Amino acid sequence: MRILIATDAWHPQVNGVVRTLTMMADAARDLGVDVSFLTPQSFATVALPSYPDLRVAIPGPARIARLIADARPDNIHIATEGPIGLLVRRYCLKRGLPFTTSFHTRFPEYVSARSPIPESWVWRGLRRFHAASQAVMAATPALAEELRERGFSRVVLWPRGVDTDLFSPRQFDLGLPRPIFLSVGRVAVEKNLEAFLSLDLPGTKLVVGDGPARHELARKYPDAIFLGALQGEQLAQIYATADVFVFPSRTDTFGLVLLEALASGVPVAAFPVSGPKDVIGDAPVGVLSEDLGAACRAALAISPEQCRAFALNHTWESCARAFIDNIVHARRDSQHSTRTAA
Incomplete structure (x- = not known):
């Protein structure tokens, strides 16, 4: 089976979407499935006006068509709702090709945090984007149920994983005052980092990640240590040195960093919202509370x-x-519907 994944989020971006796609694809290849990607690396890109660290592809329909033809996929999955995702969707619809999609990011909340555009308008656009999908993959049961309540159809589960070899407990000490409270992720307004940085906590606050809010937050909270974006072994070592992982976001659909922290033997403190609630549930591995300081x-x-x-x-x-099964079932359902209609 050959699966082509179209995504607007790709290296050198460091985020949960990119990590999920690359790690899942590696595991799928070990299962005998050929996974390839259609990414911004094939196009010119421009920086987002309010987010210069993120670059968006400027794809053309003809180039999109050539890249898909060269990949010769049996199945097409559209991972993001950006310019690449839109043109691949258009390509499939024009040719009557079935495709699947996934829902990774709460763009309505992100957009409203940066502009006066109402969330309802963005949700309407997202429903339209995913409406033609044979299966809309969501990371958690709560997110899947929310999407159904918002009018999305054919929503299925696609759970996440974690590299438990890389992210593991180990002896590593930065020599900082303890306890060490760590947050990892994009340093941007939608991540609600100030809810963490403004807390009166003992020890040390560490922030790993980069983004448009980093310099302002570093200036406003000089007692916190900002390490910038880290990956691989460096990131795993920082996780291992922490005593508590703090996840202040109220908008993340999953939060892959939660699993990375837990795999490192680090408990979680977070708000009781979708994402942390779905990952942790009632398991005794974290504290979810509206009082984030008490949770820490x-x-x-x-x-x-x-x-x-x-x-x-x-x-x-x-x-x-789970990803492969979702595609196989969606393909089977599509073929059944076609035969029934005939």
């Missing part, structure tokens, strides 16, 4: 061994199998 302090008492054991149940192989 309470999380210090959680066993690192429990966190690690929880994360070991989430593998990239199971993520890849």
